[in-house]
Amino acid sequence: MERLRVVMSIQSGCSKCGKPAVYLRRYTSEYLCGTCLVQTTIDRVRKTINRHKMLTDNDRIAVAISGGKDSAVLLHILYTIESAYPNSEIVPVTIDEGIQGYRDEALESARALSRSLDLTLEVLSFKELLGYSLDGIVKRRSSNALGACSYCGVFRRRALNIAAKNIGADVIATGHNLDDEAQTIFMNILRGDSARIARTNVPRELSVDGFVPRIKPITEISERDVVAYAHYLKLPYHDFPCPYAEEAYRNDVRSFLNEMEYRRPGTLLATLRSGESMTMAYRQAPTTWEFTNCEKCNTPSPSKICKVCELLESIRS
Amino acid sequence: MERLRVVMSIQSGCSKCGKPAVYLRRYTSEYLCGTCLVQTTIDRVRKTINRHKMLTDNDRIAVAISGGKDSAVLLHILYTIESAYPNSEIVPVTIDEGIQGYRDEALESARALSRSLDLTLEVLSFKELLGYSLDGIVKRRSSNALGACSYCGVFRRRALNIAAKNIGADVIATGHNLDDEAQTIFMNILRGDSARIARTNVPRELSVDGFVPRIKPITEISERDVVAYAHYLKLPYHDFPCPYAEEAYRNDVRSFLNEMEYRRPGTLLATLRSGESMTMAYRQAPTTWEFTNCEKCNTPSPSKICKVCELLESIRS
Numbered sequence: 001m002e003r004l005r006v007v008m009s010i011q012s013g014c015s016k017c018g019k020p021a022v023y024l025r026r027y028t029s030e031y032l033c034g035t036c037l038v039q040t041t042i043d044r045v046r047k048t049i050n051r052h053k054m055l056t057d058n059d060r061i062a063v064a065i066s067g068g069k070d071s072a073v074l075l076h077i078l079y080t081i082e083s084a085y086p087n088s089e090i091v092p093v094t095i096d097e098g099i100q101g102y103r104d105e106a107l108e109s110a111r112a113l114s115r116s117l118d119l120t121l122e123v124l125s126f127k128e129l130l131g132y133s134l135d136g137i138v139k140r141r142s143s144n145a146l147g148a149c150s151y152c153g154v155f156r157r158r159a160l161n162i163a164a165k166n167i168g169a170d171v172i173a174t175g176h177n178l179d180d181e182a183q184t185i186f187m188n189i190l191r192g193d194s195a196r197i198a199r200t201n202v203p204r205e206l207s208v209d210g211f212v213p214r215i216k217p218i219t220e221i222s223e224r225d226v227v228a229y230a231h232y233l234k235l236p237y238h239d240f241p242c243p244y245a246e247e248a249y250r251n252d253v254r255s256f257l258n259e260m261e262y263r264r265p266g267t268l269l270a271t272l273r274s275g276e277s278m279t280m281a282y283r284q285a286p287t288t289w290e291f292t293n294c295e296k297c298n299t300p301s302p303s304k305i306c307k308v309c310e311l312l313e314s315i316r317s
Numbered sequence: 318m319e320r321l322r323v324v325m326s327i328q329s330g331c332s333k334c335g336k337p338a339v340y341l342r343r344y345t346s347e348y349l350c351g352t353c354l355v356q357t358t359i360d361r362v363r364k365t366i367n368r369h370k371m372l373t374d375n376d377r378i379a380v381a382i383s384g385g386k387d388s389a390v391l392l393h394i395l396y397t398i399e400s401a402y403p404n405s406e407i408v409p410v411t412i413d414e415g416i417q418g419y420r421d422e423a424l425e426s427a428r429a430l431s432r433s434l435d436l437t438l439e440v441l442s443f444k445e446l447l448g449y450s451l452d453g454i455v456k457r458r459s460s461n462a463l464g465a466c467s468y469c470g471v472f473r474r475r476a477l478n479i480a481a482k483n484i485g486a487d488v489i490a491t492g493h494n495l496d497d498e499a500q501t502i503f504m505n506i507l508r509g510d511s512a513r514i515a516r517t518n519v520p521r522e523l524s525v526d527g528f529v530p531r532i533k534p535i536t537e538i539s540e541r542d543v544v545a546y547a548h549y550l551k552l553p554y555h556d557f558p559c560p561y562a563e564e565a566y567r568n569d570v571r572s573f574l575n576e577m578e579y580r581r582p583g584t585l586l587a588t589l590r591s592g593e594s595m596t597m598a599y600r601q602a603p604t605t606w607e608f609t610n611c612e613k614c615n616t617p618s619p620s621k622i623c624k625v626c627e628l629l630e631s632i633r634s
Binding site for chain 1: 502569588595
């Protein structure tokens with residue numbers, strides 16, 4: 001925790017403007033004042049968006065908001081960047097999985113943040129969409145069933161796609177940060193599933209028909225930068241872990257990567273670049289990953305019955 | 318160290334033959350007696366060789382021997398496997414870098430092992446080949462020069478190629494084990510150089526003209542298995558670290574991977590499979606990695622002056 005602590009009492013001046021610095025961005029060795037911390041973070045996200053051609057000038061952008069810090073920062077940055085594009089539109093969207101004492105509280109943060117930016121939060125719940133809340137699914141599943149996260153991940157993805165279609169969004173932006181991405185790359189490799197790295201990083205123009213394209217604008221912003229940004233601007237966010245979280249694997253990888261980044265600043269970004277390079281290589285290699293339509297719900301799916309219908313069936317039976 | 322300790326007092330019977338077991342191979346959950354430990358290890362290497370078409374029936378195989386445990390086990394296994402192929406030949410080769418108090422002692426182990434198999438060890442020294450021992454290079458390099466390992470790695474690779482050519486070898490076998498390979502995959506990714514994973518795993522048939530093809534037959538054998546094999550057969554080996562070793566980076570990655578393998582046996586092998594998959598993807602993607610001949614020594618090289626000549630120049634000047 002010491003390492004993620006936002007440094008708010010640095011003796012040096014800001015490397016950009018000379019004013020008193022409040023933050024040391026370790027991997028660029030920059031001491032930053034609050035204003036330059038915010039500005040350089042926004043500039044970095046703008047570069048990521050341009051480099052990967054994530055947005056056009058007149059997009060309706062569904063921004064997936066959980067109520068947590070990453071999506072709070074994502075929404076604030078996109079709101080700031082898109083204010084220069086009068087034909088674009090930002091619509092914050094929250095998927096309410098139905099987790100009592102957790103998502104309901106996070107939802108309040110999401111609403112407060114949206115309100116502060118004069119945006120209206122769209123909410124779609126598992127209950128409305130599937131007939132079950134996540135709490136309900138957990139109660140119904142058999143004793144040897146999958147963990148809660150397995151259901152939640154599949155259903156949340158689908159819910160987000162439907163919510164985005166409902167509001168006519170051209171694209172869905174999610175708040176995966178640099179740490180998340182580097183962890184995911186390593187987890188896939190440790191599981192022997194490196195090809196998944198390419199499958200979870202599909203560029204907008206190659207998005208499968210029937211799915212609203214997904215973009216991850218803050219993948220070059222470290223978690224530490226995210227915390228500093230949110231802290232400096234006092235963005236409202238909810239900072240408690242999900243009661244169902246089964247993150248042992250990710251936590252192991254996170255500790256290791258945090259340690260490596262601490263000893264050799266720039267490691268997370270180098271890992272992201274490796275992931276991009278692998279994605280390019282896999283994309284050019286022949287793929288056997290083809291889509292059909294699910295026989296039950298007609299959504300594009302790599303198998304005859306999509307994962308959502310397969311899991312729903314297992315809950316109902 | 319506790320985890321790498323060879324378990325020599327297990328109460329269970331061997332999973333293969335029922336005799337008293339002396340070793341638990343964790344990632345296959347097999348209790349093994351000494352005989353079955355040796356046999357299953359050899360079988361696994363045979364499979365690796367066949368799967369990657371590493372050898373033909375009548376190869377002269379230069380086996381790179383350092384005097385350490387990995388190459389001792391490699392030599393013993395290849396010797397055993399190749400005894401079924403009367404037209405093949407095994408020639409153990411050691412590169413003597415000239416590191417007093419280290420390589421000279423390891424060389425004794427290499428000689429003892431070769432003698433026990435009735436093989437003659439070929440030795441080629443840096444001093445003969447380049448005019449300098451590694452001890453001499455370290456003394457000559459300027460204060461802001463590269464670390465000793467950077468010189469040693471480049472020169473050893475070249476020396477091994479020349480030694481193999483001298484003895485008319487068709488192929489060079491090296492003793493990289495599963496742990497080494499998994500560590501290398503991670504180190505390349507953490508450095509943002511994932512494409513190197515493909516470049517260091519060139520299959521025999523794609524080897525560049527002018528280089529003797531290199532194979533790594535024990536990449537599916539974990540370090541723990543290597544130690545158990547060498548220990549059970551009482552193979553002579555030298556087990557002290559090189560005095561120049563600058564292994565901080567690799568040690569960090571090793572600790573993490575050992576921990577992950579301990580918690581989730583099979584992680585190292587899954588990482589190796591990821592590396593193979595990435596190698597295939599990069600190989601199918603267009604490459605800009607082309608060879609010319611070094612202007613000084615005429616060896617194939619991706620640059621006008623090869624790395625060996627570049628480093629030699631820096632020592633001489």
